[in-house]
Amino acid sequence: MAVFNLKSREIECKIVFYGPGRSGKTTNLEYIFRTYKKQVSDQMVTIDTEGDRTLFFDFLPMGLGKIKGCDVKVQLYTVPGQVQYTSTRKLVLKGADGIVFVADSFSIRREKNMLSLKDLDQNLKECGLNIFRIPLVLQYNKRDIADIPGNTIPIMPVEEMQNDLNRQLKVPYFPASALSGQGVGATLKECLKLTLVHLQKEFNWAQ
Amino acid sequence: MGIKEQIKSALQEAEIYRAQGLLNEAMLTYKNLIELINNNVKPENSQQLLEGINNKVETLKKAISKYKESEQIPQLSAEIQNLIKEKFTFSTDKESATLEGAIILTKFGQFERAIKEFNKLLNIDSLRLVAAKNILRCYFASSGADNAVSQYEEWLKLGIFSAAQEEKINFFLGNLLKEKGIGKKIVAPEMKKHADQQILIDKIASDKRKTPSESLSHISKPDNKREEFLDITSVGIIMDIGQKKESEVVLDVAFQSEDMVSLIIPDREKALIEKFKTGLKLNNINFYSPIAILNGSGIVLAFSKIDSGPKKGNYSLDLRMFTN
Numbered sequence: 001m002a003v004f005n006l007k008s009r010e011i012e013c014k015i016v017f018y019g020p021g022r023s024g025k026t027t028n029l030e031y032i033f034r035t036y037k038k039q040v041s042d043q044m045v046t047i048d049t050e051g052d053r054t055l056f057f058d059f060l061p062m063g064l065g066k067i068k069g070c071d072v073k074v075q076l077y078t079v080p081g082q083v084q085y086t087s088t089r090k091l092v093l094k095g096a097d098g099i100v101f102v103a104d105s106f107s108i109r110r111e112k113n114m115l116s117l118k119d120l121d122q123n124l125k126e127c128g129l130n131i132f133r134i135p136l137v138l139q140y141n142k143r144d145i146a147d148i149p150g151n152t153i154p155i156m157p158v159e160e161m162q163n164d165l166n167r168q169l170k171v172p173y174f175p176a177s178a179l180s181g182q183g184v185g186a187t188l189k190e191c192l193k194l195t196l197v198h199l200q201k202e203f204n205w206a207q
Numbered sequence: 208m209g210i211k212e213q214i215k216s217a218l219q220e221a222e223i224y225r226a227q228g229l230l231n232e233a234m235l236t237y238k239n240l241i242e243l244i245n246n247n248v249k250p251e252n253s254q255q256l257l258e259g260i261n262n263k264v265e266t267l268k269k270a271i272s273k274y275k276e277s278e279q280i281p282q283l284s285a286e287i288q289n290l291i292k293e294k295f296t297f298s299t300d301k302e303s304a305t306l307e308g309a310i311i312l313t314k315f316g317q318f319e320r321a322i323k324e325f326n327k328l329l330n331i332d333s334l335r336l337v338a339a340k341n342i343l344r345c346y347f348a349s350s351g352a353d354n355a356v357s358q359y360e361e362w363l364k365l366g367i368f369s370a371a372q373e374e375k376i377n378f379f380l381g382n383l384l385k386e387k388g389i390g391k392k393i394v395a396p397e398m399k400k401h402a403d404q405q406i407l408i409d410k411i412a413s414d415k416r417k418t419p420s421e422s423l424s425h426i427s428k429p430d431n432k433r434e435e436f437l438d439i440t441s442v443g444i445i446m447d448i449g450q451k452k453e454s455e456v457v458l459d460v461a462f463q464s465e466d467m468v469s470l471i472i473p474d475r476e477k478a479l480i481e482k483f484k485t486g487l488k489l490n491n492i493n494f495y496s497p498i499a500i501l502n503g504s505g506i507v508l509a510f511s512k513i514d515s516g517p518k519k520g521n522y523s524l525d526l527r528m529f530t531n
């Protein structure tokens with residue numbers, strides 16, 4: 001639920017990183033926090049359990065500066081991926097303006113990716129949102145594993161992930177490594193772009 | 208791949224899964240590896256290897272059960288609690304924002320702080336009852352039934368509630384205890400003087416800022432039985448759209464008090480808005496709560512256009528819920 005202040009020409013929107021547990025959502029935010037220092041407006045807040053699993057959410061506020069005469073602020077959130085945290089996921093998802101779905105490229109996590117996308121669809125519905133309409137990008141994370149010389153860990157080819165997750169959605173997708181940062185910026189930028197274009201239709205915020 | 212390479216790569220794979228916190232996947236990989244070894248390596252050559260793997264499996268088991276233990280929700284710092292309140296409440300009206308903030312804290316398991324916030328709300332006439340019920344609920348969820356009961360007894364002594372409210376709180380607490388299978392008896396509130404009650408009824412009737420639940424409390428359920436309702440986050444109204452087709456419109460709950468929910472209907476939902484009027488019975492509704500979806504029906508208690516504030520132009524709907 002973006003907030004647009006007509007007087008001060010300021011827009012604040014919310015982007016949620018969604019996906020199965022351990023797919024790299026928190027790692028994405030950590031990389032963004034380290035790399036886009038200038039745009040990061042405050043500390044990153046991480047609420048995790050002892051075993052460094054996200055308990056409730058991570059939160060990272062950013063200021064993108066002036067875009068088309070408007071001061072653009074973005075709040076990034078991650079959700080806890082573990083299945084039992086449905087209600088928290090729903091709370092965090094509420095009011096999202098854009099979504100980055102972080103999928104795990106490990107073949108062993110194939111089903112978990114699909115279940116999590118289904119869960120996203122369901123939870124969006126319950127928030128009165130539609131997965132086909134909300135600004136959404138997919139990220140196929142952990143691609144660096146495939147590049148390790150002599151790697152034998154089963155990694156899904158991008159085409160297979162496209163087929164599993166993006167056949168109907170047909171949204172932009174990015175192979176990435178949140179660990180090295182490759183593809184992270186591109187993922188975020190595309191999601192921001194889609195979100196701001198979408199909000200333009202709603203608020204007509206750009207001059 | 209020869210058997211040696213297969214073993215080596217399976218060991219690597221399991222180790223990476225473990226390092227990434229994919230503990231069940233690591234476990235599965237070790238289990239498959241043990242089978243592979245048993246089927247392909249002569250026992251006299253595999254003993255040491257299997258011992259090593261079993262050690263890893265044991266360590267993994269410990270790590271998995273430690274995660275399960277650490278699933279207890281910690282009490283967060285006041286700063287983070289404030290952030291949660293700030294980021295996850297949407298009310299603009301100050302009093303409902305305070306209530307929403309306290310409720311959101313309970314949803315994030317921050318019961319101690321929530322109890323503090325609800326206690327502040329006991330000073331506000333229109334929110335006293337909701338706050339009291341939530342305080343009891345918090346005690347149940349955190350420190351246990353005994354504390355809830357002693358809080359209730361203290362309230363009776365202090366006499367801060369009206370007779371009708373005491374009655375409701377008593378009933379609410381009784382239900383909570385029953386639900387949890389606790390056979391504890393609680394003292395009933397003393398009957399206050401009749402005159403006292405009449406004043407209160409007059410007061411409720413004249414109070415313009417009462418909560419919807421109280422303003423509508425004269426519409427009782429047909430069977431007069433008040434069940435304890437789950438927290439409903441959204442309501443899906445299923446409508447017949449002809450040709451045996453159905454469509455579900457999901458609406459967010461803005462406010463809930465027991466079996467009554469207030470919903471905001473965006474003005475774009477023309478089909479719904481045309482249909483609604485006070486007293487209308489809706490026969491097919493899904494009630495979404497964080498832990499379950501309930502199907503049931505509802506009666507429209509109030510329906511009106513919002514003509515001020517940020518939701519201006521939309522419609523507000525009060526619904527009494529009945530589950531199947």
Ligand SMILES: Nc1nc2c(ncn2[C@@H]2O[C@H](COP(=O)(O)OP(=O)(O)O)[C@@H](O)[C@H]2O)c(=O)[nH]1
Binds near residue numbers: 025027054142
């Ligand atoms: N190799 C590799 N590991 C990653 C990558 N992204 C995340 N990880 C690891 O995966 C594990 C889970 O990451 P985390 O960000 O906590 O996942 P979340 O549950 O989605 O927030 C951690 O051990 C990360 O170091 C990546 O791109 N490549």
Ligand SMILES: [Mg+2]
Binds near residue numbers: 025027054078
């Ligand atoms: Mg995380």
